Amino acid sequence: MKKADINSTEIARLAGVSRSTVxxxxxxxxxxPAETREKVLKVIQQYNYFPNVSxxxxxxxxxxxxxxxxxxxxxxxxxxxxxxxxxxVIEHASEHGYYVLTHIIRDAKDTEMIKNxxxxxxxxxxxxxxxxxxxxxxxxxxxxxxxxxxxxxxxxTLSDHPEPNRIVSKYNNDSGMKQAVAYLAGLGHAxxxxxxxxxxxxxxxxxxxxxxxxxRMCGLQVNPNWVLDGDFHENSGYxxxxxxxxxxxxxPTAIIAANDSxxxxxxxxxxxxxxxxxxxLSIIGFDDHAMSEKHHPALTTIRVDFSDMLxxxxxxxxxxxxxxxxxxxxxxxxxxxxxxxxxxxx
Amino acid sequence: MKKADINSTEIARLAGVSRSTVxxxxxxxxxxPAETREKVLKVIQQYNYFPNVSxxxxxxxxxxxxxxxxxxxxxxxxxxxxxxxxxxVIEHASEHGYYVLTHIIRDAKDTEMIKNxxxxxxxxxxxxxxxxxxxxxxxxxxxxxxxxxxxxxxxxTLSDHPEPNRIVSKYNNDSGMKQAVAYLAGLGHAxxxxxxxxxxxxxxxxxxxxxxxxxRMCGLQVNPNWVLDGDFHENSGYxxxxxxxxxxxxxPTAIIAANDSxxxxxxxxxxxxxxxxxxxLSIIGFDDHAMSEKHHPALTTIRVDFSDMLxxxxxxxxxxxxxxxxxxxxxxxxxxxxxxxxxxxx
DNA sequence: CTGAAAGCGCTTACAG
DNA sequence: CTGAAAGCGCTTACAG
Numbered sequence: 001m002k003k004a005d006i007n008s009t010e011i012a013r014l015a016g017v018s019r020s021t022v023x024x025x026x027x028x029x030x031x032x033p034a035e036t037r038e039k040v041l042k043v044i045q046q047y048n049y050f051p052n053v054s055x056x057x058x059x060x061x062x063x064x065x066x067x068x069x070x071x072x073x074x075x076x077x078x079x080x081x082x083x084x085x086x087x088x089v090i091e092h093a094s095e096h097g098y099y100v101l102t103h104i105i106r107d108a109k110d111t112e113m114i115k116n117x118x119x120x121x122x123x124x125x126x127x128x129x130x131x132x133x134x135x136x137x138x139x140x141x142x143x144x145x146x147x148x149x150x151x152x153x154x155x156x157t158l159s160d161h162p163e164p165n166r167i168v169s170k171y172n173n174d175s176g177m178k179q180a181v182a183y184l185a186g187l188g189h190a191x192x193x194x195x196x197x198x199x200x201x202x203x204x205x206x207x208x209x210x211x212x213x214x215x216r217m218c219g220l221q222v223n224p225n226w227v228l229d230g231d232f233h234e235n236s237g238y239x240x241x242x243x244x245x246x247x248x249x250x251x252p253t254a255i256i257a258a259n260d261s262x263x264x265x266x267x268x269x270x271x272x273x274x275x276x277x278x279x280x281l282s283i284i285g286f287d288d289h290a291m292s293e294k295h296h297p298a299l300t301t302i303r304v305d306f307s308d309m310l311x312x313x314x315x316x317x318x319x320x321x322x323x324x325x326x327x328x329x330x331x332x333x334x335x336x337x338x339x340x341x342x343x344x345x346x
Numbered sequence: 347m348k349k350a351d352i353n354s355t356e357i358a359r360l361a362g363v364s365r366s367t368v369x370x371x372x373x374x375x376x377x378x379p380a381e382t383r384e385k386v387l388k389v390i391q392q393y394n395y396f397p398n399v400s401x402x403x404x405x406x407x408x409x410x411x412x413x414x415x416x417x418x419x420x421x422x423x424x425x426x427x428x429x430x431x432x433x434x435v436i437e438h439a440s441e442h443g444y445y446v447l448t449h450i451i452r453d454a455k456d457t458e459m460i461k462n463x464x465x466x467x468x469x470x471x472x473x474x475x476x477x478x479x480x481x482x483x484x485x486x487x488x489x490x491x492x493x494x495x496x497x498x499x500x501x502x503t504l505s506d507h508p509e510p511n512r513i514v515s516k517y518n519n520d521s522g523m524k525q526a527v528a529y530l531a532g533l534g535h536a537x538x539x540x541x542x543x544x545x546x547x548x549x550x551x552x553x554x555x556x557x558x559x560x561x562r563m564c565g566l567q568v569n570p571n572w573v574l575d576g577d578f579h580e581n582s583g584y585x586x587x588x589x590x591x592x593x594x595x596x597x598p599t600a601i602i603a604a605n606d607s608x609x610x611x612x613x614x615x616x617x618x619x620x621x622x623x624x625x626x627l628s629i630i631g632f633d634d635h636a637m638s639e640k641h642h643p644a645l646t647t648i649r650v651d652f653s654d655m656l657x658x659x660x661x662x663x664x665x666x667x668x669x670x671x672x673x674x675x676x677x678x679x680x681x682x683x684x685x686x687x688x689x690x691x692x
Numbered sequence: 693c694t695g696a697a698a699g700c701g702c703t704t705a706c707a708g
Numbered sequence: 709c710t711g712a713a714a715g716c717g718c719t720t721a722c723a724g
Binding site: 353354355365366368369370372373397398399400401402403404405406407 | 716717718719720
């Protein structure tokens with residue numbers, strides 16, 4: 001009530017200097033003698049003074065805030081991965097003295113919602129933003145990039161003429177799928193199906209392509225009836241299996257799911273049909289979701305180091321915001337097989 | 347690059363009015379004729395203009411941002427509950443047109459970290475804040491309240507002379523513990539132990555007190571050797587059981603854990619000693635963690651509706667920020683038993 | 693109904 | 709080394 005009302009004029013008066021000097025001390029200007037500096041700092045300390053951030057921003061400083069935008073229709077809360085992503089960004093931003101404003105976009109097609117997102121940038125609430133879960137091509141994000149905002153996009157590749165304000169991270173899904181197929185092939189599987197992710201997202205496509213390539217490399221046939229639609233959500237895995245079982249007499253011996261959530265859904269559906277994993281059918285997931293280890297059966301999956309990716313993305317974003325660099329940034333994320341209990345030898 | 351540079355002066359010029367009028371339109375003043383209003387709105391639309399939020403705040407408007415502070419030493423990312431809490435606050439704040447700045451406090455004893463938290467308030471980055479995971483009495487939070495900031499604290503009760511800027515939510519842990527003990531008693535258990543939570547937090551105390559009361563009410567004896575220390579984290583459940591088994595020949599037939607994470611840890615330890623749940627020992631958790639249903643065995647627990655609590659807390663906080671009310675706010679959260687598979691009849 | 697002007701709390705050339 | 713002054717982009721009494 002009292003201390004909160006202190007401003008730089010007041011500090012200047014109390015320290016017997018001008019506001020200019022107070023500002024110089026706060027901003028660590030070199031041309032302030034140690035003595036003056038100490039004097040001012042003492043008053044600042046004593047009165048618990050913190051410069052008003054709006055005034056600072058208006059005068060040209062950065063907001064030191066980045067936006068984190070999650071494009072996710074389902075209940076974000078249900079997914080541990082999302083949690084990890086949020087916390088990961090917050091913690092790494094914090095290390096650089098930045099804050100994170102998190103925003104959830106339920107529907108990237110809703111004009112109102114998009115306007116709201118743009119507003120956050122144009123209002124200058126944030127110095128830059130990270131998008132997670134976007135489609136391969138999302139017009140409003142492109143618009144933001146055209147406006148010059150510094151933007152990081154997870155799961156995207158750089159074009160031939162990348163803008164300097166675009167940062168991108170891509171998963172090595174090709175490698176992941178090759179490992180999955182190789183492992184299954186090694187266990188003796190030849191009848192391998194796949195439940196796809198959202199094909200509007202880069203990972204949806206690249207995972208499917210990776211699957212096809214890997215199958216070919218291993219000399220295995222892709223049975224189109226075992227290529228199932230999905231969208232990265234648990235329920236789509238469930239539905240995919242329901243549909244497969246109701247329509248196909250001839251089942252695969254193994255299925256690779258676009259991610260672990262999808263795998264969980266698939267296993268749930270299999271259980272309902274009294275099919276056991278891995279006894280009757282082997283399942284491999286993707287991501288290494290926090291739940292996968294605890295799952296019953298423990299899920300064999302392709303681990304992706306999201307935390308490290310987000311750390312790098314956050315750091316690059318902040319570096320770009322502070323204009324220390326103008327080079328283009330494309331982060332590549334490797335993935336590796338984690339063997340657990342959801343696949344068996346045949 | 348271009349549109350982003352538009353300001354109210356420019357809009358005024360383009361619409362042929364003064365900045366005052368532009369501002370009146372933006373802030374929905376009633377004394378602007380529909381015609382003028384439309385004219386200005388059209389230009390605003392056309393140029394994709396959004397008022398600079400720092401300027402607005404500096405001129406006296408609210409930042410429309412609330413802080414969410416999670417006091418959590420362990421890896422926040424590992425806990426689904428935390429995720430739900432974060433997302434819950436974000437979504438409800440969003441409904442009121444507010445943004446959320448999330449901040450993680452790893453150590454509430456670290457002076458630097460506390461200073462950082464205070465800074466967020468004093469800098470006027472946020473209009474108010476919610477604290478989750480705080481100790482029963484946290485000096486720096488009290489200081490913030492003394493300064494007049496609007497603050498919501500989860501897991502706290504109101505004192506006799508509550509400040510109007512303090513909002514509090516408390517769990518009905520007494521009821522929860524009574525239900526847990528009653529259920530176990532009903533199954534024939536008389537030898538019931540408990541793994542406590544963090545006794546520095548209100549819930550840690552009230553859960554333990556509830557356990558004692560409930561045992562007395564059911565005419566059951568509390569064996570001090572079966573009252574185990576914990577801190578709400580998974581590992582403390584594990585450690586508690588390790589210690590119990592190594593020191594006690596005489597084991598309880600049922601244990602109530604301070605929360606589900608602790609229960610998971612306890613079950614993990616029991617498994618390592620080849621003790622089965624519920625065959626050899628019954629376990630009840632607390633919270634109904636997202637994982638509890640999927641856990642093996644599915645965990646019988648006391649469900650707490652965190653999402654609803656946070657919804658109310660967020661709404662109250664924003665209402666208070668907008669000074670629509672001056673009355674005191676204490677949110678009470680009920681809880682109820684969810685029977686699954688971790689307890690057996692004896 | 694509407695504009696000119698003061699003010700919000702900073703930062704940073706500018707001048708000395 | 710340091711202060712006076714302009715300026716950042718808004719809002720809101722004030723006066724008409």
